[in-house]
Amino acid sequence: MNRxxxxxxxxxxxxxxxxxxxxxxxxxxxxxxxxRRTFFVVTLLPMILIAxxxxxxxxxxxxxxxxxxxxxxxxxxxWRPDRGLFGFWPYITGTFWVTAVGVLLAVPPCLLTALYxxxxxxxxxxxxxxxxxxxxxxxxxxxxxxxxLIAIVPFVEDVLAPLSRRWLNFIPxxxxxxxxxxxxxxxxxxxxxxxxxxxxxVVYEILRTVPNDLRHASLALGATQWQxxxxxxxxxxxxxxxxxxxxxxxxxxxxxxxxxxxxxxxxRVPQSIFDAAxxxxxxxxxxxxxxxxxxxxxxxxxxxxxxxxxxxxxFNILSxxxxxxxxxxxxT
Amino acid sequence: xxxxxxxxxxxxxYGKQQALKEVxxxxxxxQVTVIMGPSGCGKSTLLKTFNRFLELTDGTRISGEVLVDExxxxxxxxxxxxxxxxxxxxxxxxxxxxxxxxxNVAYGMHIHQMHKDRVSYKQAVRHYLEIAGLWDExxxxxxxxxxxxxxxxxxxxxxARGLAVEPxxxxxxxxxxxxxxxxxQNVERRLLDLKEQYTIVIVTHTLxxxxxxxxxxxxxxxxxxxxxxxxxxxxxxxxxxxxxxxLEGQF
Amino acid sequence: MMxxxxxxxxxxxxxFKGLMAVSFLVVAGGLGAILWTILVKGLPALTWDMITxxxxxxxxxxxxxxVLNAILGSLYLAGGGTLLALxxxxxxxxxxxxxxxxxxxxxxxxxxxxxxxxxxxxxxxVFGFIIxxxxxxxxxxxxGIVVLSLVELPIMVRAMDEVIRRMPVDLEQAALALGSxxxxxxxxxxxxxxxxxxxxxxxxxFGRGIxxxxxxxxxxxxxxxxxxxxxxxxxxxxLAVFFQLGTPYPVVQQRGYASALILTIIVLIISIGxxxxxxxxxxxxxx
Numbered sequence: 001m002n003r004x005x006x007x008x009x010x011x012x013x014x015x016x017x018x019x020x021x022x023x024x025x026x027x028x029x030x031x032x033x034x035x036r037r038t039f040f041v042v043t044l045l046p047m048i049l050i051a052x053x054x055x056x057x058x059x060x061x062x063x064x065x066x067x068x069x070x071x072x073x074x075x076x077x078x079w080r081p082d083r084g085l086f087g088f089w090p091y092i093t094g095t096f097w098v099t100a101v102g103v104l105l106a107v108p109p110c111l112l113t114a115l116y117x118x119x120x121x122x123x124x125x126x127x128x129x130x131x132x133x134x135x136x137x138x139x140x141x142x143x144x145x146x147x148x149l150i151a152i153v154p155f156v157e158d159v160l161a162p163l164s165r166r167w168l169n170f171i172p173x174x175x176x177x178x179x180x181x182x183x184x185x186x187x188x189x190x191x192x193x194x195x196x197x198x199x200x201x202v203v204y205e206i207l208r209t210v211p212n213d214l215r216h217a218s219l220a221l222g223a224t225q226w227q228x229x230x231x232x233x234x235x236x237x238x239x240x241x242x243x244x245x246x247x248x249x250x251x252x253x254x255x256x257x258x259x260x261x262x263x264x265x266x267x268r269v270p271q272s273i274f275d276a277a278x279x280x281x282x283x284x285x286x287x288x289x290x291x292x293x294x295x296x297x298x299x300x301x302x303x304x305x306x307x308x309x310x311x312x313x314x315f316n317i318l319s320x321x322x323x324x325x326x327x328x329x330x331x332t
Numbered sequence: 333x334x335x336x337x338x339x340x341x342x343x344x345x346y347g348k349q350q351a352l353k354e355v356x357x358x359x360x361x362x363q364v365t366v367i368m369g370p371s372g373c374g375k376s377t378l379l380k381t382f383n384r385f386l387e388l389t390d391g392t393r394i395s396g397e398v399l400v401d402e403x404x405x406x407x408x409x410x411x412x413x414x415x416x417x418x419x420x421x422x423x424x425x426x427x428x429x430x431x432x433x434x435x436n437v438a439y440g441m442h443i444h445q446m447h448k449d450r451v452s453y454k455q456a457v458r459h460y461l462e463i464a465g466l467w468d469e470x471x472x473x474x475x476x477x478x479x480x481x482x483x484x485x486x487x488x489x490x491x492a493r494g495l496a497v498e499p500x501x502x503x504x505x506x507x508x509x510x511x512x513x514x515x516x517q518n519v520e521r522r523l524l525d526l527k528e529q530y531t532i533v534i535v536t537h538t539l540x541x542x543x544x545x546x547x548x549x550x551x552x553x554x555x556x557x558x559x560x561x562x563x564x565x566x567x568x569x570x571x572x573x574x575x576x577x578x579l580e581g582q583f
Numbered sequence: 584m585m586x587x588x589x590x591x592x593x594x595x596x597x598x599f600k601g602l603m604a605v606s607f608l609v610v611a612g613g614l615g616a617i618l619w620t621i622l623v624k625g626l627p628a629l630t631w632d633m634i635t636x637x638x639x640x641x642x643x644x645x646x647x648x649x650v651l652n653a654i655l656g657s658l659y660l661a662g663g664g665t666l667l668a669l670x671x672x673x674x675x676x677x678x679x680x681x682x683x684x685x686x687x688x689x690x691x692x693x694x695x696x697x698x699x700x701x702x703x704x705x706x707x708x709v710f711g712f713i714i715x716x717x718x719x720x721x722x723x724x725x726x727g728i729v730v731l732s733l734v735e736l737p738i739m740v741r742a743m744d745e746v747i748r749r750m751p752v753d754l755e756q757a758a759l760a761l762g763s764x765x766x767x768x769x770x771x772x773x774x775x776x777x778x779x780x781x782x783x784x785x786x787x788x789f790g791r792g793i794x795x796x797x798x799x800x801x802x803x804x805x806x807x808x809x810x811x812x813x814x815x816x817x818x819x820x821x822l823a824v825f826f827q828l829g830t831p832y833p834v835v836q837q838r839g840y841a842s843a844l845i846l847t848i849i850v851l852i853i854s855i856g857x858x859x860x861x862x863x864x865x866x867x868x869x870x
Binding site: 036042052053056108115120128134136141142144145149151196200247250251254257288302309315316321 | 824
Binding site: 227 | 429430444493
């Protein structure tokens with residue numbers, strides 16, 4: 001049974017068969033499809049951006065990548081751009097040391113805090129913890145740097161270093177070899193505070209994914225809360241915790257400003273946490289001005305950025321994949 | 333009647349809302365007591381006061397006394413983990429711990445360090461799995477994950493696990509409502525067998541289950557105990573109007 | 584018989600519980616310590632001049648002036664960057680939720696956004712710098728705005744995505760049942776329910792943008808003047824702090840602390856303000 005209705009609305013012919021279809025509906029559907037296509041294109045943006053950044057860094061650091069062997073570049077220790085010598089090793093190790101100290105300092109207290117908030121605390125405590133963590137996360141890096149300058153560097157110089165010199169000097173990584181507080185440990189402390197909110201909130205979310213039924217099952221048997229946490233809750237979330245730590249490490253690797261202000265910026269392969277160091281982000285930030293004046297310097301700095309990017313991308317992707325799977329919809 | 337649990341002037345609050353009002357009752361030893369009543373009448377709340385599970389929820393408060401063998405379990409010098417060891421709970425939805433079948437049953441025993449060596453642990457695990465009627469089905473695959481069991485088997489596993497800590501009282505919060513009829517029947521049979529050794533208190537919202545299992549009945553309505561007494565008395569000759577109405581299926 | 588006995592496992596629990604509480608207090612106290620330090624060090628030098636004047640001659644040697652150039656510069660940069668990011672973030676977030684939901688493509692997009700979020704801002708700065716060179720743009724407000732918008736994009740989309748995901752499904756379905764197309768649902772119903780969350784997301788991104796130095800370091804340049812056009816370079820508060828602290832003159836360093844305090848106050852206002860606004864607007868949202 002065919003019923004053909006023809007409307008002439010705004011010179012648009014609309015033929016419908018079999019059912020009534022108002023022109024406004026058709027127009028709205030067309031609008032829908034157009035918007036859908038536009039929106040879809042927009043969602044390509046993030047991926048395009050990642051590809052663009054990576055590609056650009058590779059292309060622009062190609063001159064130096066092709067001029068030297070990876071061994072000379074990455075393991076070499078001499079950095080004299082004016083002589084055309086680019087050895088990244090001091091910067092790579094400096095980055096590693098500061099990040100490692102920061103992560104090691106941050107992880108134990110943050111795990112404990114997250115456990116406390118998830119398993120023990122009242123909702124009141126949690127309701128004041130959230131704003132505190134949000135505020136900590138909102139503080140600009142340069143302000144952390146200023147705090148580091150005012151509070152941490154003197155602390156290292158006047159308290160930690162003397163203590164270490166007195167009791168731990170026989171252990172090489174705690175040896176005090178320079179008189180100032182501008183050191184890896186200062187950078188590590190500042191980094192630790194900066195990544196703390198991230199670790200705490202992610203680990204908290206992970207712990208929340210463990211169903212309460214499991215906790216109750218253990219408690220009903222007469223286990224203490226700590227026994228329950230240790231034997232039932234934590235084993236389930238270990239991959240997530242590792243992923244959270246890796247994620248925090250990737251954040252710490254890239255932090256430029258705050259670390260730059262307290263770490264001393266001395267390009268030597270570190271021997272102790274009380275040494276000064278020169279992480280890759282600081283290298284880039286401090287020298288971009290001279291970039292264009294010396295041949296290959298720009299490629300070198302971009303190569304530094306490339307190294308950073310690659311390591312961070314790997315850490316980031318792996319940890320995000322794990323966390324996305326664990327947290328599903330609750331990814332904060 | 334030998335009283336195992338005695339409740340005196342118990343009131344329970346969720347924040348401002350009162351869930352239990354002046355509850356006074358006695359639960360007899362080594363019998364199956366069924367707490368029944370319409371939804372929201374406070375049966376689960378009452379049950380949770382027996383093993384101090386109510387306090388796991390934020391903002392809850394109780395006043396009054398709950399005495400097990402004439403000792404107030406809410407007294408300030410009481411160890412709550414001891415209470416929970418003596419008063420076991422079988423929950424509505426089976427929640428196997430994320431471990432193997434063996435480890436599930438052994439978990440409680442390890443927590444309380446109840447045995448001396450490997451061998452006695454293994455024997456105990458076997459013993460309780462047999463009581464729960466699971467040994468034949470899982471004896472050969474004790475190290476498989478507990479989650480690989482069917483839901484009926486999981487509930488029996490939870491039963492074995494709960495029995496392994498040697499409680500005196502077993503609480504059941506609608507323990508068969510999540511199971512298929514065959515498994516439900518199985519669990520009910522186990523519980524009836526167990527009443528010779530343990531005091532059993534079950535919450536149910538099905539009248540028929542209450543009739544099948546109960547030696548002693550408590551009927552609750554809107555947070556109050558309306559009637560309590562031996563099963564055949566309450567079912568055949570209820571004293572209160574409300575009880576009669578409930579039994580006749582009015583709500 | 585059920586008396587509390589100080590068994591080993593109870594002592595272990597008490598120990599760890601204590602450790603946990605201490606950790607929590609340390610973290611909470613850390614915030615207090617940081618804010619207190621900045622306040623104490625920065626307040627003395629926080630004069631009216633600092634916030635109303637631009638640097639006069641010899642400012643970095645100790646002479647007169649203020650950091651108005653940096654304050655306004657930062658506001659312009661972050662404001663422009665946030666606006667630009669918003670233009671792209673809103674469609675992405677809406678599309679993600681309305682059409683993609685839990686599809687595979689949606690997961691890839693979300694993964695990309697998370698990866699972008701993790702890329703350090705200095706890499707964005709370098710990227711921006713290269714593009715600038717390639718198209719012949721000099722260090723300017725415009726370049727800074729573009730780079731900041733890139734930095735803020737993942738933050739904003741993620742926050743918006745969170746808001747949209749929290750939306751009750753029934754709301755969408757009720758609207759669809761009335762005969763709306765998916766687009767209409769997106770534009771009319773969804774956006775209104777999400778308003779408070781959206782504002783929070785925008786302010787969150789703004790707050791991060793205004794505080795970042797590494798991205799504007801290469802791209803926005805620095806100047807003692809207040810920019811009057813998009814093509815002029817501009818100062819920013821983080822860099823102002825950095826430069827002032829880098830001089831050997833105590834007077835200038837003090838002003839650096841004051842500048843840091845100004846920046847902190849701005850960020851605090853935004854943070855607390857967004858909380859208040861969302862609490863107020865949450866009146867109408869369906870929970």
